[in-house]
Structure formats: structure tokens, C-alpha cells
Amino acid sequence: MESSRKARLYGGLDAEERRTERRLKLIDAAIEVYGEVGYRSATVKAICEAAELTERYFYESFANSEALLIAAYTHVVDHLYADMTAAAAAAGDDADARLRAALTLYFTRLKEHPKPARVFLLEISGISPAVEAVTLDAGRVFSEILVPPTFDPRRSGKGPATLLAVGMIGAVISIARRWVSRQYPEPVAEVAATAASFCRVALGAADHPSHAVPG
Amino acid sequence: MESSRKARLYGGLDAEERRTERRLKLIDAAIEVYGEVGYRSATVKAICEAAELTERYFYESFANSEALLIAAYTHVVDHLYADMTAAAAAAGDDADARLRAALTLYFTRLKEHPKPARVFLLEISGISPAVEAVTLDAGRVFSEILVPPTFDPRRSGKGPATLLAVGMIGAVISIARRWVSRQYPEPVAEVAATAASFCRVALGAADHPSHAVPG
DNA sequence: CCGTTTTGACAATCTATATTGTCAGATAAC
DNA sequence: GTTATCTGACAATATAGATTGTCAAAACGG
Structure with a gap:
């Protein structure tokens, strides 16, 4: 019965698949x-x-411009964070090594893909409360990638104290923002x-200032 | 001749003074x-x-909404920074003591005056390139208050390396932003x-130039 | 008091783009 | 080939607030 209910194929794709494809084209x-x-x-x-589509397809997939912005942002962030997590995992068990691996991947990506970087860092600010909520949540995830919740056994299951996490992400994002907007000097x-x-x-390693810059 | 050219007084103020007063009322x-x-x-x-004024007076003092936003922001920032500078100066010669004094005044003010705080921290983001330029410059001044240029004699006349300054301000502003938007928890x-x-x-990095990367 | 300047209230215009709606032509199923 | 479905181009509508313009009443100077 499922197959009998399937919509007519166009270009070998059924209605659902075409819709998804158009959605992706719009995001890109x-x-x-x-x-x-x-x-x-x-x-x-x-x-x-x-996207080589007309407005009707815009409103097929998104309620308004803001919805598309959020989808695009989420799209970029999901990929980036997945790769950062992988890079951190590949760097072994040392918290600092993982941190450096994740950040190196982060900045490398920003430079390799300037347009998503702009979306991620510059265009997303100050649009609406809904968008702010999304970026806020992304910030939380970001901080958990850089300083995983399990790092400090005294804070069972929690990441760094909230204000520390907020400050940390603020510093990293600000540095990235400037770096991207000045075109990677x-x-x-x-x-x-x-x-x-x-x-x-x-x-918690702020009191060991003997970290050299990697050549 | 000057006095003969003076405009008619209203409420004891000449044209120029009335204009200035209206401008201030609009900013407030x-x-x-x-x-x-x-x-x-x-x-x-x-x-x-x-402001108890009509639109005509808006356009008398400001070219558009953005101009007023910039004026309001500048108004807030100027007062805040002046007071922070004074607080730092009153704290003596120790860099860390001055830092703590300036930051304590900063957060105290944000809490005492929530509305200017919102303008300063939340409403100002993502408006336009012109506004970004203004906040960027304010950030530079902010960093120079917290970590004065003269602190490290080896970097004559310069504050902390740019990226460090950007990260520092990013951290402080992010912390403040969250604190204000959550209503001072x-x-x-x-x-x-x-x-x-x-x-x-x-x-610290200013103290230990081994962190500096030769440009 | 009289004439002039200034003010306040409000109407008129303008602009730009989102969003919805229409229709003819193209594509697939049978 | 015929019919139902889908697509693309484009027109029509809606909105919302900025910006400009008008006019009578109020405040001043002499």
C-alpha cells in the first residue's frame, strides 16, 4: 500500500525526494x-x-527568510562541529592536545570555506531572538567540544562553569570573527x-604560561 | 554683531541651545x-x-534611525569608559588591581542601569557595517582601559597584541551580555x-613575550 | 497688541520586498 | 495520445514604517 500511495516520479525522484533536494539547493x-x-x-x-528555483519553492520549505537563515546556520555548524569532535577524538586523551586539534581544525575550516564562515560568524548576529537562541545553543555545544564535560571530575557531568564557558566561547568567536572579516591576516x-x-x-591551566606557539 | 544675530529665545534658550536640548532628550x-x-x-x-517631541525634531538632529542608535551607544560608552578609567586610576599602580577596579565598576554599572546596558551589549549587534565600525573602535578603547598600552615597555605605545585584545574583549563582553540578558543571576x-x-x-602574555609570534 | 518665529499634530508620500496567486507549458503515467 | 500532475515565470497584493510636507496655534520681541 505504501508504494501505491507514492507520488509520481520526476527525474527519477518522488515528491518527497524532490522536495528535500530543493530544500538543500536553497540552503546551499x-x-x-x-x-x-x-x-x-x-x-x-x-x-x-x-538555487535555480522560484519563490514558490522557497515557501514550500521555509516559512520565511529567517527560517532559511537558521537552517543554513545549523547546516554549517553541524558539519563543523562533527569534524571538530572527530579531530579532538583523533588527538588522544590529553585535554590540551584535543583542544589544540579541535581549534586548528576550526580555524583551518574557516579559512578554507570563507562563505560558510561568514554565515557562521558575521551574518548571524542580531537578527532576532529566535536566531539568538539557536546560536546560544550552538555555543554551548562548542564549549563542550573544546572543554568536554568529563574533564574535571569535581564537576560531575558538567562542563566548565557557565560563565567560564561563555567567556571562552566569546573569546574564540571574537578572534575568529575578526580574523575572518579581515580576511585571514x-x-x-x-x-x-x-x-x-x-x-x-x-x-584550569591558566596558571601554566609555558605553552609555546607551535611552529 | 554676534548678539544681534542671535535667534529669538524660547524658554530662555536660543535656537542652538534648544536644538542641543532636543538632541539630548532624543538620546535619552x-x-x-x-x-x-x-x-x-x-x-x-x-x-x-x-522624548515628547515630534518627528520633525528627529530629523533635525539625526539623518536616520541608525544615526540615533550610534549617538545613543556613544553616549553610553563615553560615560562608562570615563568612569572605568577613573576607577582604574584610583586603584593605584598595580596592573591587576586596576584591572579589577575597572571591571568591578563596569559590572556594577551594568547592573545599576539595565537599559543603557541593553543598548551597549545587546541591541547594538548586527545592525550595519557603520555601527560595527563604531563598536569595534569602542572595543579597542575598552581593551586599552583594561590593559593599558604603557603596561609593557617593550611594545612602545601599543596595547596587548591585537588578537589577544580581541579575545579578551570578546570574553568580557560575552560574559556581560549573558549576565545582563539573564538579569544578573x-x-x-x-x-x-x-x-x-x-x-x-x-x-600575562604581555609579561611573557615568548608568546608573541613574530609578524 | 501685532507680526514673526517656532512648535505640535498629523496627513501624504514613498519605497522595498515579502508573500500569495495565476496561468501556460512541460513532464510523467498509462 | 490523453490526462493529471508538476513546474517556471511573473503579476498582484500586503505591509510597515521612514521621510517629507502642511497648517493652525502658541510663544516671543518690541
């Missing part, structure tokens, strides 16, 4: 357009043109090392 | 309204009503101390 187009002209000046029309190793020095405050 | 009203409904939903009309001493721990990364 949005990242592209946001990266070029910014979210604020990105019109629905322009995004649809970049410093080498990845330097920004990663500087960011790491702020993260160590939260790790 | 804007802080009030932004603090209540946010910059985005603050209409020109609403601000004018709060922690005591001033705690937020100030946490913020200070991030600032010491920049202070």
Missing part, C-alpha cells in the same frame, strides 16, 4: 548569497535565482594558539 | 525605548513620543572575577 544557495552580500541584503528572489597556527590560551582559562 | 528617550522594546522594534514615532564580584581571569591572559 543561501550560504553562497549570504557569503557574498550578507543576510540583510539577501532577498528571497536572489536566493531563489542562485595571521597564520592558522597563531590564531589557534591565541584562542587556545583563552580556552585554558576554562580548562 | 532612545536609550529608554531601546531598553524596553529593542532597537529593531523601536519606531521613530515611539522614540519621539517618549550572579553577584558582581563573581562575574568581575571571571572576566578578570580572561583579561589576565592578555596581561
Whole structure:
């Protein structure tokens, strides 16, 4: 009975699959357009043109512009965080080594993919409370990647104290923001090392200033 | 001749003085309204009503809404920074003591005056490139108050390395942002101390130039 | 008091884009 | 080939608030 209810195929895809494909094309187009002209000046029309779709398909997948921005942001963040987590895992058990691995991957990605980076860092600010909520949550996840909850046994199951986590993420994001908006003036190793020095405050290693910058 | 050219007095003030007064009333009203409904939903009309003035006077003093936002922000920042500088100066010569004094004043003010705090921290984000430029510059000044340029004699006339300054301000502002938006859950001493721990990364690095990467 | 300047209330205009709606032509199923 | 479904281009509508303009009443100077 399922198959009999399936919609007519177009281009070998059923209705559901076509819808999903269009949604993805819109997200990719949005990242592209946001990266070029910014979210604020990105019109629905322009995004649809970049996606080679018309407005009707925009509203098929998204209630409004903001919904697409959130989808695009989430898309970027999900990939980035998954890779950071993998990089951290590959770096072994030492908390500081994992931190450096995750940050190096982070900044490397930002440089390799400037447009998603702009979406992630610059365009997302100050849009609406709904968007703020999404980025806030992403920040929490970010901090847990950099300083995992299990690190300090005294705080069973919790990451660094909230204010420390907030400060840490604020420092890292601010550094990244500036680095991206100025078009990557410093080498990845330097920004990663500087960011790491702020993260160590939260790790509790702030009192060991003997960390050299990796060449 | 000068006095003969003076405009007719109203309420004991000449044209110029009345203009200045209206401008100030608009700035105060804007802080009030932004603090209540946010910059985005603050209409020109609403601000004018709060200032007990009509739209014509809005455009007498400001080219557009953004100009008023910038003026309001600058107004808030100027006062805050002046007081922080004074507090730091009163704390003597020790860099860390000055840092703590400035931060304590900073967070105390944010709590005492929630509406300007919202303008300063929350409403100002993501408005336009022009506004970003203003906040960026304010950040630079902020960092110089916390970690004065003269602190490290080896970097003549410069504050902490740029990326460190950016990270430091990012951490402090992020902490403040969260603290304000959650309505001051922690005591001033705690937020100030946490913020200070991030600032010491920049202070400490100035002490240990082995962190510096040759540019 | 008279004429001028200034003010306050409010109407008129303007602009830009999101969002919805229409229709002819294209594509698939049978 | 015929019919139902889907698609693309584009027109029509809706909105919302900024910005400009008008006018009569109020405040001042002499």
C-alpha cells in the first residue's frame, strides 16, 4: 500500500525526494548569497535565482527568510562541529592536545570555506531572538567540544562553569570573527594558539604560561 | 554683531541651545525605548513620543534611525569608559588591581542601569557595517582601559597584541551580555572575577613575550 | 497688541520586498 | 495520445514604517 500511495516520479525522484533536494539547493544557495552580500541584503528572489528555483519553492520549505537563515546556520555548524569532535577524538586523551586539534581544525575550516564562515560568524548576529537562541545553543555545544564535560571530575557531568564557558566561547568567536572579516591576516597556527590560551582559562591551566606557539 | 544675530529665545534658550536640548532628550528617550522594546522594534514615532517631541525634531538632529542608535551607544560608552578609567586610576599602580577596579565598576554599572546596558551589549549587534565600525573602535578603547598600552615597555605605545585584545574583549563582553540578558543571576564580584581571569591572559602574555609570534 | 518665529499634530508620500496567486507549458503515467 | 500532475515565470497584493510636507496655534520681541 505504501508504494501505491507514492507520488509520481520526476527525474527519477518522488515528491518527497524532490522536495528535500530543493530544500538543500536553497540552503546551499543561501550560504553562497549570504557569503557574498550578507543576510540583510539577501532577498528571497536572489536566493531563489542562485538555487535555480522560484519563490514558490522557497515557501514550500521555509516559512520565511529567517527560517532559511537558521537552517543554513545549523547546516554549517553541524558539519563543523562533527569534524571538530572527530579531530579532538583523533588527538588522544590529553585535554590540551584535543583542544589544540579541535581549534586548528576550526580555524583551518574557516579559512578554507570563507562563505560558510561568514554565515557562521558575521551574518548571524542580531537578527532576532529566535536566531539568538539557536546560536546560544550552538555555543554551548562548542564549549563542550573544546572543554568536554568529563574533564574535571569535581564537576560531575558538567562542563566548565557557565560563565567560564561563555567567556571562552566569546573569546574564540571574537578572534575568529575578526580574523575572518579581515580576511585571514595571521597564520592558522597563531590564531589557534591565541584562542587556545583563552580556552585554558576554562580548562584550569591558566596558571601554566609555558605553552609555546607551535611552529 | 554676534548678539544681534542671535535667534529669538524660547524658554530662555536660543535656537542652538534648544536644538542641543532636543538632541539630548532624543538620546535619552532612545536609550529608554531601546531598553524596553529593542532597537529593531523601536519606531521613530515611539522614540519621539517618549522624548515628547515630534518627528520633525528627529530629523533635525539625526539623518536616520541608525544615526540615533550610534549617538545613543556613544553616549553610553563615553560615560562608562570615563568612569572605568577613573576607577582604574584610583586603584593605584598595580596592573591587576586596576584591572579589577575597572571591571568591578563596569559590572556594577551594568547592573545599576539595565537599559543603557541593553543598548551597549545587546541591541547594538548586527545592525550595519557603520555601527560595527563604531563598536569595534569602542572595543579597542575598552581593551586599552583594561590593559593599558604603557603596561609593557617593550611594545612602545601599543596595547596587548591585537588578537589577544580581541579575545579578551570578546570574553568580557560575552560574559556581560549573558549576565545582563539573564538579569544578573550572579553577584558582581563573581562575574568581575571571571572576566578578570580572561583579561589576565592578555596581561600575562604581555609579561611573557615568548608568546608573541613574530609578524 | 501685532507680526514673526517656532512648535505640535498629523496627513501624504514613498519605497522595498515579502508573500500569495495565476496561468501556460512541460513532464510523467498509462 | 490523453490526462493529471508538476513546474517556471511573473503579476498582484500586503505591509510597515521612514521621510517629507502642511497648517493652525502658541510663544516671543518690541
